[in-house]
Amino acid sequence: MALIRLLYRKPDGEIVFREPTSGDVPSYTILSHTWGKEEVSFQDMEAGTARSKAGWRKIEFCAQQATADGLKYFWIDTCCIDKKNAVELSAAINSMFRWYQKAVRCYVYLSDVSLHGEGQGGQSSHPWVAAFRKSRWFTRGWTLQELIAPAHVDFFSSRGDRLGDKLSLEEMICDITSINRNALRGDALSTFTIGERMSWAEHRQTTIEEDEIYSLLGIFNLSLPLIYGEGRESASRRLREEIIKLYKGTDFEQFSVGLDLSTLPQSVQFVARSKELTEMHQMLHGHSTRSIIVLHGLGGIGKTQLGLAYAMRHEEKFSAIFWLNANDNDSLRLSFRAVAQHVLKYHPSTSLLASIDLDDLDRVVHAVKAWLDLQKNTRWLMIYDNYDNPQISGNADSSAVDIRRFLPGSNHGSIIITTRSAQVRQGQRLHVQKLLNEQEGLEILLNASGRRDIQSDPDVLALVKELDGLPLALSTAGAYLEHVTTSFSDYLRLYKASWLKLQTTSPQLTSYEDRSLYTTWQITFDRIEQQNTLSAKLLMLWAYFDRQDIWFGLLRHINSTDNKWIQKLTEDELNFNEAVALLCSFGLVDIDRSLQYQSGPGRYSVHSCVHSWTVFVLNKEWDKGLAKLALTCVASKVPHTNEKDWWLLQRRLLPHATRQNVFIVDGKVDTDGLDWAFYNLGSLYKHQGKLAEAEKIYIRALQGYEEALGPDHILTLNTVNNLGNLYQTQGKLAKAEKMYIRALQGSEEALGPDHILTLNTVHNLGILYADQGKLAEAEKMYIRALQGYEEALGPDHTSTLNTVHNLGMLYTDQGKLAEAEKMYIRALQGKEEALGPDHISTLNTVHNLGNLYANQGKLAKAEKMYIRALQGHEKALGLELVPSYLPALNTMISFGDLFSRTDRKNMAKEMYTRALSGYTAVQGRSSTWCTKIEGRLQALQITPAKSETQHTPSMTETTVCGGSSAN
Numbered sequence: 001m002a003l004i005r006l007l008y009r010k011p012d013g014e015i016v017f018r019e020p021t022s023g024d025v026p027s028y029t030i031l032s033h034t035w036g037k038e039e040v041s042f043q044d045m046e047a048g049t050a051r052s053k054a055g056w057r058k059i060e061f062c063a064q065q066a067t068a069d070g071l072k073y074f075w076i077d078t079c080c081i082d083k084k085n086a087v088e089l090s091a092a093i094n095s096m097f098r099w100y101q102k103a104v105r106c107y108v109y110l111s112d113v114s115l116h117g118e119g120q121g122g123q124s125s126h127p128w129v130a131a132f133r134k135s136r137w138f139t140r141g142w143t144l145q146e147l148i149a150p151a152h153v154d155f156f157s158s159r160g161d162r163l164g165d166k167l168s169l170e171e172m173i174c175d176i177t178s179i180n181r182n183a184l185r186g187d188a189l190s191t192f193t194i195g196e197r198m199s200w201a202e203h204r205q206t207t208i209e210e211d212e213i214y215s216l217l218g219i220f221n222l223s224l225p226l227i228y229g230e231g232r233e234s235a236s237r238r239l240r241e242e243i244i245k246l247y248k249g250t251d252f253e254q255f256s257v258g259l260d261l262s263t264l265p266q267s268v269q270f271v272a273r274s275k276e277l278t279e280m281h282q283m284l285h286g287h288s289t290r291s292i293i294v295l296h297g298l299g300g301i302g303k304t305q306l307g308l309a310y311a312m313r314h315e316e317k318f319s320a321i322f323w324l325n326a327n328d329n330d331s332l333r334l335s336f337r338a339v340a341q342h343v344l345k346y347h348p349s350t351s352l353l354a355s356i357d358l359d360d361l362d363r364v365v366h367a368v369k370a371w372l373d374l375q376k377n378t379r380w381l382m383i384y385d386n387y388d389n390p391q392i393s394g395n396a397d398s399s400a401v402d403i404r405r406f407l408p409g410s411n412h413g414s415i416i417i418t419t420r421s422a423q424v425r426q427g428q429r430l431h432v433q434k435l436l437n438e439q440e441g442l443e444i445l446l447n448a449s450g451r452r453d454i455q456s457d458p459d460v461l462a463l464v465k466e467l468d469g470l471p472l473a474l475s476t477a478g479a480y481l482e483h484v485t486t487s488f489s490d491y492l493r494l495y496k497a498s499w500l501k502l503q504t505t506s507p508q509l510t511s512y513e514d515r516s517l518y519t520t521w522q523i524t525f526d527r528i529e530q531q532n533t534l535s536a537k538l539l540m541l542w543a544y545f546d547r548q549d550i551w552f553g554l555l556r557h558i559n560s561t562d563n564k565w566i567q568k569l570t571e572d573e574l575n576f577n578e579a580v581a582l583l584c585s586f587g588l589v590d591i592d593r594s595l596q597y598q599s600g601p602g603r604y605s606v607h608s609c610v611h612s613w614t615v616f617v618l619n620k621e622w623d624k625g626l627a628k629l630a631l632t633c634v635a636s637k638v639p640h641t642n643e644k645d646w647w648l649l650q651r652r653l654l655p656h657a658t659r660q661n662v663f664i665v666d667g668k669v670d671t672d673g674l675d676w677a678f679y680n681l682g683s684l685y686k687h688q689g690k691l692a693e694a695e696k697i698y699i700r701a702l703q704g705y706e707e708a709l710g711p712d713h714i715l716t717l718n719t720v721n722n723l724g725n726l727y728q729t730q731g732k733l734a735k736a737e738k739m740y741i742r743a744l745q746g747s748e749e750a751l752g753p754d755h756i757l758t759l760n761t762v763h764n765l766g767i768l769y770a771d772q773g774k775l776a777e778a779e780k781m782y783i784r785a786l787q788g789y790e791e792a793l794g795p796d797h798t799s800t801l802n803t804v805h806n807l808g809m810l811y812t813d814q815g816k817l818a819e820a821e822k823m824y825i826r827a828l829q830g831k832e833e834a835l836g837p838d839h840i841s842t843l844n845t846v847h848n849l850g851n852l853y854a855n856q857g858k859l860a861k862a863e864k865m866y867i868r869a870l871q872g873h874e875k876a877l878g879l880e881l882v883p884s885y886l887p888a889l890n891t892m893i894s895f896g897d898l899f900s901r902t903d904r905k906n907m908a909k910e911m912y913t914r915a916l917s918g919y920t921a922v923q924g925r926s927s928t929w930c931t932k933i934e935g936r937l938q939a940l941q942i943t944p945a946k947s948e949t950q951h952t953p954s955m956t957e958t959t960v961c962g963g964s965s966a967n
Contacts, residue, residue: 004028004099005080006073009063017045017080018073028073029066030103032146032153033058034136035207036111039078050079058109061160065107075099077142090226096142097218100149108146108155110135115161128163129172138176141206141215147173148183149218182274189219191281194243194316210235222246247317248379255377257320260342263335264311264323265304265385273306273440276430280310283428284381284414285317292415292427298587298607299388299520300472303418303432307383310416318414319379324406326387326417328399332406333361336368343371365406373410380413387419388523394531394582420524422585433590434469434607441469448478459489466492468608472520480506499616521613524586534579537565539588539606543619544630544663546655547611549592551603552576554656557636558629566629580604627669631660635677638684642798647840650684651881657681661693664700675704679719686726689886689922695730698723714757717746721761728768731928737772740765756799759788763803770810779814782807798841801830805845812852821856824849840887843872847891854898866895883918892918893929896936905940912937 006018006028018026038054050056055078066074081092092099100106113131132155137143147153153166166173166184174181179200183192197219206212210228213235217224222242227235244252284291295303311321322342324335340353348354352371356363372380384403391400403426407415417426435441441464442455454460467473480502481491494502529536542550556570569575583589584604592605606614619626634656639646660681663669671678678701685694702723705716724739740761747758766781782803789800808823824845831842850865873888882888896911916933923929 004075004095006075007059007063007080008073009067015050015059015063025102026073027071027104028075029062029069029071029105029107030100030146030150031058031062031074031076031107031109032100032137032143033076033109034111034140034143035078040076042079042082043084045079055079061109061156062107065156065160069105071104075103086226093214093226094217094223097145097149097221100146100218101151103150104152106146106150106153108137108143108153109158110137110155110163111158112136113157113163115157115159115163126163128157132163132169133172133176139204141201141204141212144201144204144215145218147177148179148189151186182278187278188282189221190285191278193313194220213239220246248319249376251376252319252379254347255319255374255380257343257346259311259315259321260323260338263338263342265308273302273309273432273435276306276432277310277313279430280306280416281314283430284416289411290408290413290415292417294424294427294429295416295418295432296420296422296424296429296587297432298434298470298610299420299524300470300609301432301434301587302471303420304385305471306432307385307416307418311381311383314381317379318381319377321381321383323383323385326384326401326403326406328389329401332384332401333365336365336406337361339368340364343368369406369408372408372413375410378412381416382408382413383416383418385418387417387424388421389527390419390421390424392421392423395527397527397530420586422587435471436469438464438469441467441474444471444474445478448475449481450478451481454488457488459487459492463488463492463495466495466608470607470609473609476503476506483507495612499612500620521588521610522617524588525618528582528586528588532579532582534565534569534575535582538569538576538579539583539614540618540623541566541626541629542606543611543614544623544627544659545633546659547608548605548655549603549652550605554633554637558633563625563629622668624668624670627663628671628674630656631663631669631671631674631677634660635674635680638680641687641841644839645876647687647885648877648881650687651884653684654688654690657684661697664697671704675701675708676715678704679715679722682719682726683722686722686729689884691726691730691923694726695723698726712746712750714747714750717743717750718757720746721757721764724761724768725764728764728771733768733772736768737765740768754788754792756792759785759792760799762788763799763806766803766810767806770806770813775810775814778810779807782810796830796834798831798834801827801834802841804830805848808845808852809848812848812855817852817856820852821849824852838872838876840873840876840885843869843876844887846872847887847894850891851894854894854901859898859902862898863895866891866898870895883914884922886919886922889915889918889922889929893933893936900936900940909937909940912940 004025007015008018009015036054040050040053040055040059044050044053050059059076059079062074062076066072082088110132112135113128115128155163155165155169157163163169170181170184173179173184177200180192180196183189189197201212201216206215208228209232210230212232214224214226216239220239220243222239224238224242248256280293283293295306297303315321322339324339325331337358340358343350344353350371352367356367358364371377384406387401387403389395389397389400391402403417415427417424422429422431442460445460445464446452446455463477464474467477477491481488525536525539552573555576558566558570569579580589584591588610589604589606592603634653637649637653639649660669664671678697682694682698682701685697698719702716702719705713705719709716720739721743724736724743727736727739744758744761744765747755747761751758762781763785766778766785769778769781786800786803786807789797789803793800804823805827808820808827811817811820811823828842828845828849831839831845835842846865847869850862850869853862853865869891870888873885873891874882877885877888892911892915896908896915899908899911912933916930916937919927919929919933
């Protein structure tokens with residue numbers, strides 16, 4: 001790169017040159033502008049006449065702005081190049097792109113844009129927008145590289161007002177220039193096609209016609225001798241020759257072969273994956289040695305289409321591109337014969353190929369490889385598609401392909417391999433996954449269906465979400481909808497109810513040949529089953545779970561003499577890991593990298609479409625035995641509330657429990673002997689705020705226990721007790737009292753008055769009486785339970801401490817605030833020691849102590865407690881899960897009350913809104929607490945402002961998380 005001559009302002013204000021040196025260039029800023037009359041030249045600066053010219057204003061602006069940005073040096077093209085020196089001028093033009101690229105900042109000075117100018121534009125609040133869109137700066141040839149090269153570009157008006165930067169104005173700039181936003185963001189320009197880069201300059205002009213071409217040198221990372229007077233056409237021809245040499249080499253003509261479109265798969269629904277295409281180009285481009293990419297992923301995820309898109313996008317950068325079918329050995333041999341025939345079409349005298357018998361396929365393979373290995377034939381691309389049956393360890397299939405026999409032996413050229421197996425390791429691997437952008441999925445669906453102007457239809461968006469970024473599923477749905485009048489909502493209904501029939505009646509997709517949605521994974525499954533039957537069985541069992549978050553611990557406690565394979569799968573974690581790893585390697589299963597359960601063990605998920613396939617194809621006949629196994633797994637894992645991280649584990653189990661509930665309601669599972677499972681699922685639903693579901697399944701458990709064990713059995717009575725808990729949570733206090741009294745009488749008779757189960761019911765009756773306002777009766781129950789727990793379990797047991805906690809709540813309701821504080825502090829100290837300071841039960845007491853302080857008017861202390869409680873919940877559960885944890889939501893409500901009392905309305909509104917959002921998600925908008933929170937929000941709008949010293953009356957309403965009940 002040529003030496004750069006920089007300007008700087010001396011302490012006395014004089015602006016002078018910093019002479020160029022061969023050493024490190026200091027940090028500098030750079031000016032981009034359009035030339036006008038009286039620009040300051042290098043000679044003007046040398047002669048000291050620069051200040052007399054109109055262009056001096058830009059130099060002053062640049063100096064002042066650089067100083068404001070903490071930069072000493074700056075560069076301006078009008079005066080920092082000696083244009084009378086042809087050698088310097090040529091060197092500068094060839095280095096210009098890199099000078100702009102290395103600048104810390106680039107200032108774009110728009111002489112035709114005024115901050116307060118009149119005009120119409122896309123941002124009506126900014127009157128300069130219309131002038132900005134029409135600015136001459138966007139029409140000049142040299143400013144193209146000045147926009148793209150620097151990382152940081154700031155735009156200024158004619159008076160030096162900052163209008164924004166390249167990032168904040170990106171949408172408008174893309175609209176004005178049609179330049180790809182990734183190019184503006186700094187992606188390597190080599191990842192864009194030659195034609196695409198040329199198009200960016202189509203409507204730009206330069207004063208000298210040759211400069212239209214010379215201004216593109218940096219865009220293509222090239223240097224050319226400057227020949228002013230040669231004309232635009234000659235300069236353009238020289239540029240194109242250099243571009244071809246850059247990508248295809250100097251000897252490309254003797255190896256140049258046109259693309260054979262007849263060998264390529266069709267691509268009608270592909271949506272560009274710009275991130276993957278960029279990664280591929282970085283892996284393949286600019287290497288002097290051979291580069292290999294392995295695209296691996298689920299069948300139907302778009303690997304072939306991605307390889308095709310890369311080939312079409314970068315065709316001009318290779319001397320030859322060949323597409324081969326690597327499905328089996330015979331297909332590969334025939335593909336090599338097609339390559340030989342195509343090369344001979346362009347180069348009939350090629351000795352390596354002209355003399356061989358094209359029917360001798362093994363010799364053809366050898367000859368084509370030899371041609372590719374020629375020393376000067378270095379710029380080819382070979383794409384080996386559908387390498388799905390690789391000859392690797394563990395694959396006993398005699399028809400498996402050893403791709404090494406078909407790879408050229410030389411250390412040059414580029415290779416792309418597509419495969420469903422993650423065990424292929426011939427090169428750098430790129431895992432092709434589902435489309436994360438729903439807009440891309442929407443485009444595939446709309447393109448395939450031919451239906452337009454329905455992007456905002458909620459049924460369309462629901463279908464796109466259901467098909468979850470799988471291109472093959474989206475294309476299949478679109479092809480079906482193209483030929484029928486079925487609505488998107490009807491298709492979604494059919495998809496869920498009659499998956500297999502819907503797929504078999506869908507039109508065949510030419511772009512996927514014989515790989516229809518309902519068969520594409522069967523080939524993979526058959527190969528998996530050959531290698532490990534446990535993998536195949538695990539996938540079949542998966543149909544009866546939710547598709548996400550399967551882990552070893554969920555399955556490990558299954559005991560079934562009828563399913564020996566399950567015992568083998570779960571007797572050793574290594575067996576499970578081996579089985580699931582094979583499913584992952586073929587893309588049918590993915591590692592679930594969700595951050596929701598950071599403390600949980602390794603977990604795995606299947607794509608939603610693959611899950612549908614396991615339900616409707618792998619398990620054509622409903623297997624009640626497998627359904628029962630799944631129900632047993634889920635119910636066995638429901639933790640007791642005293643266990644560490646019990647709520648997090650329940651949260652993980654909830655989707656699986658929801659799926660089991662559907663089977664139970666539909667009668668699709670053998671429920672004999674599973675009353676305990678219903679009981680556990682009822683407890684899970686209750687603690688997760690799913691109260692209606694909990695009630696139904698508790699009643700189912702109770703009926704089962706009563707029928708099998710009788711009305712007075714311990715298990716029956718425990719279920720009665722928990723049903724009472726649920727009714728109390730629902731606010732059905734009369735029903736709750738009936739349940740508790742029945743449970744208490746039964747427990748006293750069967751177990752005695754001091755048994756733990758009896759005391760649990762006594763304790764719960766205390767909670768109920770407190771809710772009913774029967775405070776004296778509640779106190780009696782609590783004291784009886786407390787004395788019993790202390791004697792049976794000790795003063796520091798969690799059951800004892802929960803009762804102490806609830807006595808604190810009761811004393812608060814009775815107005816005995818000093819006694820309440822003693823109870824809370826005892827409970828808090830005991831829980832901190834027994835469970836830890838961040839246990840959610842400890843935080844429950846912290847929250848209620850905050851409520852007490854609020855009622856005492858100790859608002860600073862209350863705020864500290866609320867902060868500790870909320871931060872503790874966020875730390876224990878993570879930010880993603882806090883909005884679904886009811887005690888955390890209750891803390892938000894109390895925090896909102898506190899902020900409201902201290903006239904911090906915006907903060908109160910924020911807390912109430914967060915709580916309302918959470919309760920809406922968990923219990924529905926019509927729930928009691930949603931109504932209460934909405935009332936609080938409305939009150940914020942109408943309550944007159946208060947001074948900081950005024951407070952609302954003490955809260956009389958306690959939050960719902962204070963109670964503790966036995967499970």
